[in-house]
Amino acid sequence: MTVADATDDGRSDGDLLRAHADGDPDAFGELVRRHRDRLWAVALRTLGHPEEAADALQDALLSAFRAGRGGSAWRGDSAVTTWLHRIVVNACLDRARRRAARPADPLPEHDTLQVADRHDAVAARTTALDVTAALATLPVEQRGALVLVDMYGWSVEDAAEVLECPVGTVKSRCARGRARLLPLLRERNQEPAPDVPPQNAATTGPTPPATPETPEGGQR
Amino acid sequence: MSDSTRHLSADNLADLQEGLLDADGEAAGRRHLEACAACRADLAALTDLPGLLAAAGDAGPVPELVAARLDRALAGAAAEDAADPTAATATRTVTPLAPDRGPVRGMRLLQAAAVVVLVLGAGALGVAALNHGSSNGDSASTAGSAADSGAGGGASREEPSAATVAPITASGRDWTAAALRTDAADLLTGTLGQAYALYDRQAATGAQLDGATPDPSASPPAAQRDLANAAGGADRLADPTALRACVANITDSDASLQPVAVDLARWQGKPAAVLVFPTTDDPASLDVYVVAPDCPTGLFLHFERVPRS
Numbered sequence: 001m002t003v004a005d006a007t008d009d010g011r012s013d014g015d016l017l018r019a020h021a022d023g024d025p026d027a028f029g030e031l032v033r034r035h036r037d038r039l040w041a042v043a044l045r046t047l048g049h050p051e052e053a054a055d056a057l058q059d060a061l062l063s064a065f066r067a068g069r070g071g072s073a074w075r076g077d078s079a080v081t082t083w084l085h086r087i088v089v090n091a092c093l094d095r096a097r098r099r100a101a102r103p104a105d106p107l108p109e110h111d112t113l114q115v116a117d118r119h120d121a122v123a124a125r126t127t128a129l130d131v132t133a134a135l136a137t138l139p140v141e142q143r144g145a146l147v148l149v150d151m152y153g154w155s156v157e158d159a160a161e162v163l164e165c166p167v168g169t170v171k172s173r174c175a176r177g178r179a180r181l182l183p184l185l186r187e188r189n190q191e192p193a194p195d196v197p198p199q200n201a202a203t204t205g206p207t208p209p210a211t212p213e214t215p216e217g218g219q220r
Numbered sequence: 221m222s223d224s225t226r227h228l229s230a231d232n233l234a235d236l237q238e239g240l241l242d243a244d245g246e247a248a249g250r251r252h253l254e255a256c257a258a259c260r261a262d263l264a265a266l267t268d269l270p271g272l273l274a275a276a277g278d279a280g281p282v283p284e285l286v287a288a289r290l291d292r293a294l295a296g297a298a299a300e301d302a303a304d305p306t307a308a309t310a311t312r313t314v315t316p317l318a319p320d321r322g323p324v325r326g327m328r329l330l331q332a333a334a335v336v337v338l339v340l341g342a343g344a345l346g347v348a349a350l351n352h353g354s355s356n357g358d359s360a361s362t363a364g365s366a367a368d369s370g371a372g373g374g375a376s377r378e379e380p381s382a383a384t385v386a387p388i389t390a391s392g393r394d395w396t397a398a399a400l401r402t403d404a405a406d407l408l409t410g411t412l413g414q415a416y417a418l419y420d421r422q423a424a425t426g427a428q429l430d431g432a433t434p435d436p437s438a439s440p441p442a443a444q445r446d447l448a449n450a451a452g453g454a455d456r457l458a459d460p461t462a463l464r465a466c467v468a469n470i471t472d473s474d475a476s477l478q479p480v481a482v483d484l485a486r487w488q489g490k491p492a493a494v495l496v497f498p499t500t501d502d503p504a505s506l507d508v509y510v511v512a513p514d515c516p517t518g519l520f521l522h523f524e525r526v527p528r529s
Binding site (some may be wrong): 026029036040045058061065066130135153178189 | 229230231233234235237238239240261262265266268269270272273274275276277278279281282283286287289290291293294295297298301302397
């Protein structure tokens, strides 16, 4: 057993899913407890609203529960985490698409912020809200790809498995999404950032500081 | 050389960065970048973006209320399977346990429990609980918790009516999910182990009276130490303030929702408190929450929906 699996019992994720298929009443709950923080984060960042995320996560886990009980969904050739993420991300994207089709249906802002406040550190909150708000403006498919790849560091190959599309599609969704966020980034970079002078990031090679106005170094 | 004089589009830059341009396109893009500081700055911003997104990715652990809600939903699905194992197929639809109830959905997981209190208490008090919505005082005055058997009939103090208190026991049991399923309902009668104290459900709603007074008749001084031992580290929650804070966390501060039994015991070998609530929409079952003794700051350990009898 791996270190990650050794939390409560020695069973691997696959063991738990097989036990669940065989009718073990506790196996799926244990599996969920292992992964729910990560699944929650993905759902929250994909949907941008805690209530929506909680709804999507519940829908997804119930369908994973049923699929796992039927023994049909997880074929053992992909990681259980990938399988779980696929179900959760699909539930989120479905929900986001439905919401996009009904723009007149506002989300409960008040509750949303209350819940977000509990966990986002004060310092990080502004950035997180900025970024998540910007993410929310992206088309659903691009958002899903960026959340997995850029936000949570999935390889494009694994993300392709979660999103059930070719690797090239993941790459292009990421690129299109990043391009759409560029105006936001320009805005951010216009604000004075005392510890990150903009020219530092411009090139990869060593950049000797050209400071013609410096009074030192005058030859004599 | 229009290639090198026209600015690259955002899509162009992002494609270049992701390696999606063909060789010609990439060469032309690079040529332009060499000459154009603005496009270089844009490319740098795009390169910074994954880091920015990653920094915003931390969402903290799943909120306790969401975790509890998920546990409830899954427990419900498991219970349906158990009740009808032949229907356990991938095509079956399962009714969510927390159906939409208007604009605020689900997060307040015990939101509708006021209704449940009514259902449960119909035999005992009936309509009295209807008034609780605006006045805190009589909200939880129902609940077939039958605390009298567990309280041992504390004749020496002003006796709260049986319906307003929930027994706090120290069963000393090391609970498991299976044990909860078979025995948790017995906690309502206080017959699992000696009563340790009484949780005054009514006082908890008004937050005025002493909520969990150790009952002198149920736990005389001679037995107090044994009880404390049985409760393990969880006896911290015998303190009314601590227990109320814990309950408030579980119910999202809806004071009308109060446990019908509490057991200070153990979970998988570690001190834990078992809190039994009426199930929101099923009078035939109970919702059991197992929490660490430092609730509400500590871990939510387990949720189990169990049959009421």
